[in-house]
Amino acid sequence: MSCIPQASIAIIGGSGTLSMDFPAALCCHDVEIIERDMVFDTPYGQTPPFLLFRLGNKKVLTCRMHGWRGGASRADASRQIFWLFREAGVKKILAEGGVGSVNHLLDTRDMVVASDYIDQSMRKDVGLEGHYLLIMRQALCPHLRQELICAAKARPLTRVFQRGVYAVTDGRHFESPAEVAMLKGHADIVGQSLCPEVYLAREIGACYAGLYTVVNYGEGVVKDWEHNELSQIFYADADKIGHILLATIRRLDDKQVCKCADLRKPTLLKEVYGSTI
Numbered sequence: 675m676s677c678i679p680q681a682s683i684a685i686i687g688g689s690g691t692l693s694m695d696f697p698a699a700l701c702c703h704d705v706e707i708i709e710r711d712m713v714f715d716t717p718y719g720q721t722p723p724f725l726l727f728r729l730g731n732k733k734v735l736t737c738r739m740h741g742w743r744g745g746a747s748r749a750d751a752s753r754q755i756f757w758l759f760r761e762a763g764v765k766k767i768l769a770e771g772g773v774g775s776v777n778h779l780l781d782t783r784d785m786v787v788a789s790d791y792i793d794q795s796m797r798k799d800v801g802l803e804g805h806y807l808l809i810m811r812q813a814l815c816p817h818l819r820q821e822l823i824c825a826a827k828a829r830p831l832t833r834v835f836q837r838g839v840y841a842v843t844d845g846r847h848f849e850s851p852a853e854v855a856m857l858k859g860h861a862d863i864v865g866q867s868l869c870p871e872v873y874l875a876r877e878i879g880a881c882y883a884g885l886y887t888v889v890n891y892g893e894g895v896v897k898d899w900e901h902n903e904l905s906q907i908f909y910a911d912a913d914k915i916g917h918i919l920l921a922t923i924r925r926l927d928d929k930q931v932c933k934c935a936d937l938r939k940p941t942l943l944k945e946v947y948g949s950t951i
């Protein structure tokens with residue numbers, strides 16, 4: 675079992691960077707791997723393996739969460755990693771993942787820096803201690819999003835959309851044509867990962883923003899897609915996604931100039947009942 679390190683930044687890797695040994699595969703002169711395969715005991719069970727690296731003078735914790743984000747273990751895995759982030763002092767969290775398109779203007783391989791979300795999942799509440807009322811105003815941190823956008827635009831490798839609404843579903847299936855039609859006009863992309871992470875980030879007072887790659891068209895949007903195209907996108911675009919995430923981290927400092935840490939308020943239930951229910 676590893677001792678909990680201090681790190682102010684974390685990356686939650688999804689399907690986009692799963693195929694490579696991120697960040698070592700990118701061979702950047704300013705990246706130093708500190709430790710691999712770190713696992714931690716938490717009140718919610720043992721975490722997935724983490725990697726700790728240094729980029730300049732910043733320490734970054736990262737894990738491959740694709741596969742852990744889904745299924746029955748999802749609630750526990752999310753709690754484990756956010757409990758660890760809180761203990762490690764993480765204040766800025768960058769996520770990445772694969773999504774389907776709902777907006778017909780989007781093409782596969784486009785990237786979207788999500789600006790809001792609609793939670794269509796039916797997941798049980800996965801808070802940590804649940805002592806907070808979470809206000810989900812500007813839930814995707816505007817400052818962290820801006821840094822992601824600037825980093826992506828400085829390396830124009832692909833089309834990057836600066837805003838978009840991410841509809842979160844339970845999966846594991848993708849959506850039917852009628853479900854996609856229902857989401858149209860409300861959401862631009864659909865995936866299964868942004869919630870509950872965005873709630874847990876708010877609970878620990880950390881900024882959270884995500885870069886999402888369109889890997890398939892929603893049913894009835896543009897055209898049918900092939901499964902092999904989807905996996906090819908994951909493999910072909912891992913480097914791009916990785917470089918954008920590292921470039922974003924280079925732009926970050928330790929200050930939280932946003933409201934992300936102030937939008938959690940003590941829940942009144944504690945005052946009324948003496949404990950949370």
Ligand SMILES: CSC[C@H]1O[C@H](OP(=O)(O)O)[C@H](O)[C@@H]1O
Binds near residue numbers: 688744770
């Ligand atoms: C491609 S299988 C569907 C799966 O992929 C995405 O996961 P991630 O966000 O970790 O890239 C999506 O959210 C689904 O869970």
